[in-house]
Amino acid sequence: MTDRYCVIGNPIGHSKSPRIHALFAKQTGQDLSYEAILVPSDGFAEAIRAFIAAKGGPARGANVTVPFKEEAFRLATRRTARAEAAGAVNTLSFDAGTIVGDNTDGAGLVRDLKHNLGCDPAGRRILLLGAGGAARGVILPLLLENPTELVIANRTEETAARLALEFSRLPGCAVAVKPDGTGFGRLAGRAFDLVINATSAGLSNAVLPLPTSVFAPRCVAYEMVYGRETAFMVQARDAGARVGDGLGMLVEQAAEAFFVWRGVRPQTAPVLSALKGNP
Ligand code: NDP
Secondary structure, three states, rough: EEEEEEEEEOOOOOHHHHHHHHHHHHHHHHOOEEEEEEEEOHHHHHHHHHHOOOOOOEEEEEOOOOOOOOOHHHOOOOOOOOHHHHHOOEEEEEEEEEEEEEOHHHHHHHHHHHHOOOOOOOEEEEEEOOHHHHHHHHHHHHOOOOOOEEEEEOHHHHHHHHHHHHHHOOOOOOOOOEEEEEEHHHHHOOEEEEEEEEOOOHOOOOOOOOOOOHHHEEEEEOOOOOOOOOHHHHHHHHOOOOEEEOOOHHHHHHHHHHHHHOOOOOOOHHHHHHHOOOO
């Protein structure tokens, strides 16, 4: 019987996850199916139950995307430490009545930075822009890489301050750096080696009020949005930064989910090339 997986979200038509997981399955010889399911905003839990109960092979897992990651967190009967830290779940595993919630977004970002972009966060001054779900999911994985500094800047300054405070108290975690939370207006004169845009400003091509000083010499600028050249990417490139977009993070978080489900780590480079060659 073929194991069944899916990605659930709204909207979902644009999702590249079915294609990515089909390529992973082919490459690793795993027998599985993976479908995209569009769910109304009030229908997430019901959709998961229906997917688990559906006929065919056993339902083994689901990826969860906007706007259901917090609801998936609440639905999980058990959660991994990284899901707890993120406060959101993007990967569910189903096993004998248990629903395990995990979050692979942070691991995906860190792998993309280190393995695809040659940018090790260790020893770097990091500026994280945004304080929404995507930012929250990557803070702990970034802190665990031992940067020298992590500043979270957000349009709504209080949200950044709250997030920084929350991640300053991490009992049981070997984290040397305490993040700082601030507003864009307070970044003048400050410089960073890695600037990560985790805002959704790029989706509306809004320009962030960032001083050029934030891009230190040899800075890497990372845009989580993919598939378009955003105002942030243009600004960073003009300031001399090396620029990456979020396609690699998408593929790497999928590979991490595949590993969680199947115990096999797929090669991501050929999949990334395939997506870049034929978006
Ligand atoms: P949320 O809605 O949770 O948060 C949005 C964030 O963007 C908030 O911090 C918000 O600030 C800020 N923001 C929105 N518009 C503007 C603007 N015009 N100027 C300045 N700040 C703005 O979204 P997510 O955190 O879930 O997602 C953020 C982005 O990351 C999305 O574009 C998403 O596509 C991308 N993403 C990419 C992934 C990948 O694999 N590549 C994975 C996950 C996310 P405020 O608090 O002031 O409202």
